[in-house]
Amino acid sequence: MTRSFEELIAEASEASVDGWDFSWLDGRATEERPSWGYRQLLGERLARASAGLDVQTGGGEVLAGVPVLPPAMAATEAWPPNIARATRLLHPRGVVVVADPDRPPLPFGDAAFDLVTSRHPVTVWWAEIARVLRPGGTYLAQHVGPASVWELVEYFLGPQPEAARARRPDDEAAGARAAGLDVVDVRSERLRMEFHDIGAVVWFLRKVIWIVPGFTVDGELSRLRELDARIRAEGPFVAHSARTLIEARKPETPA
Template identity: 85%
Template sequence: MTRTFEDLVAEASGAPVDGWDFSWLDGRASEERPSWGYHRLLAERLATASAGLDVQTGGGEVLDTVPVLPPTMAATESWPPNVARATERLHPRGVVVVADPDEPPLPFGDSAFDLVTSRHPATVWWTEIARVLRPGGSYLAQHVGPSSMWELVEWFLGPQPEAARARHPDDEAAAARAAGLDVVDVRAERLRVEFHDVGAVVWFLRKVIWIVPGFTVDAQLPRLRQLDARIRAEGPFVAHSARTLIEARKPAARV
C-alpha cells in the first residue's frame, strides 16, 4: 500500500537523528562514494601514527571502524548527545573524547599529535590544526565541498549564488598554506544522491542541519508537499554531494 505524505513525514519527524549513522536511510536514499576511499586511508594512516586526533568525531562511528588505533588517540565533539555516544563507543578502545565547542583554541598543547583527521567537519580552524601538529605531522580529512546538495538547498531556499563557492578546494588549500602547512594532496568529486521518498528528505535535513538552516516541517510544509508530489510522479529527487580530500603537512623542524 502506498504510504501517505502525512505518514512519511510523521515517521521521519519522530526518528532519532543523534550520532552520525545514516542507516535509517537504507532503501530510502542512496549516495555515491568518493573514489579515494576515506575509511581505508584513515585506517592506513592511524595504524602508523603515534598520537592521533579526530576532530568533530560525531558519535565516533567513523573512527570506530579503524582496526588499529595509535597508542595515544583523542577525539573532539561539540554536540552533547554525540559526545555521550562517542564516549560510550570509543572509551573501550582507549580513545579520550573531549567536549569542545568547535571554536579556537583546540584543547590540546602545541605539537601534541603527528596525525589530525576529520570527516566532514563543520568548521576548519587551520591555525589550530597547524599548532597541535608536530613538525612533519599531517592533517588528513574529507571535507564537504562547494555547492554540496545544492539542488536540495535551492528547492527549499531558492537561488543562493552568494553561497555557492563556500568550501571551494582552492580556497581551503590557500587557507592551509596561510597557516604554514604544505598541501600535499587535494582531490574533489561530485557524487549522485537520490531520495526515494519525502520522509528521507525530512530525516536528512533534521540530521544535517546546515543544509537548510532552520529547517522545520511546519515552515517548509508547502515545499515538502510539492516535493512529495514530484517524487511520486517522476521518481527519486536527485541531488549531488561535493567531497574534497585534503592532506596538508606541517614542515619538519629545521636542524
C-alpha cells in the same frame, strides 16, 4: 502498500537523528562514495601513527570502525548527544573524547599529535591544526565541498549564488598554506544522491541541520507536499554531494 504523505512525515519527524549514522536511510536514499575511500585511508594512517586526534568526530562511528588505533588517541565533538554517543563507542577503544565548542583554541598543547584527521568538519581552524601538529605531522581529512546537495538547498531556499562559492578546494588549500602547512594532496568529486521518498528528505534535513538552516516540517509543509507529489510522479529527487580530500603536512623545520 504505498504510504501517505502524512505517514512518511510523521515517521521521519519522530526518528532519532543522534550520532552520525545514516543507516535509517537504507533503501530510502543513496549517495555515491568518493573514489579515494576515506575510511580505508584513515585506517592506514592511524595504524602508523603514535598520537592521533580526530576533530569533530560526530558520534564516533567512523573512528570506531578503524581496526588499529594509535597508542594515544583523542577525539573532539561539540554537540552533546554526539559527545555521549562517541564516548560510549570510543572509550572501550581507549580513545579520550573531549567536549569542545568548535572554536579556537583546541584543548591540547602544541605539537601534541603526529596525525590530525576529520571527516566533514563544519569549520576548519587551520592555525589550530598547525599548532597541535608535530613537525612532520599530517592533517588528513575529507571535507564537504562547494555547493553540496545544492539542488535540495535551492529547492527550499531559492538561489544562493554567494553561498555556493564557499568551501572551494583551492580556498581550502590556501587556508592550509596560510597556516604554514605544505599541501600534499587535494582532490574533489561531485557524487550523485537520490531521495526516494519525502520521509528521507525530512530525516536528512533534520540530521544535517546546516543544509537548510532552521528547517522545520511545519515551516516547509507546502514545499514538502509539492516535493512529495514530484517524487511520486517522477521518481527520486536527485542531488549531488561535493567532497574534497585534503592532505597537508607540517614542515620539519619552520620556513
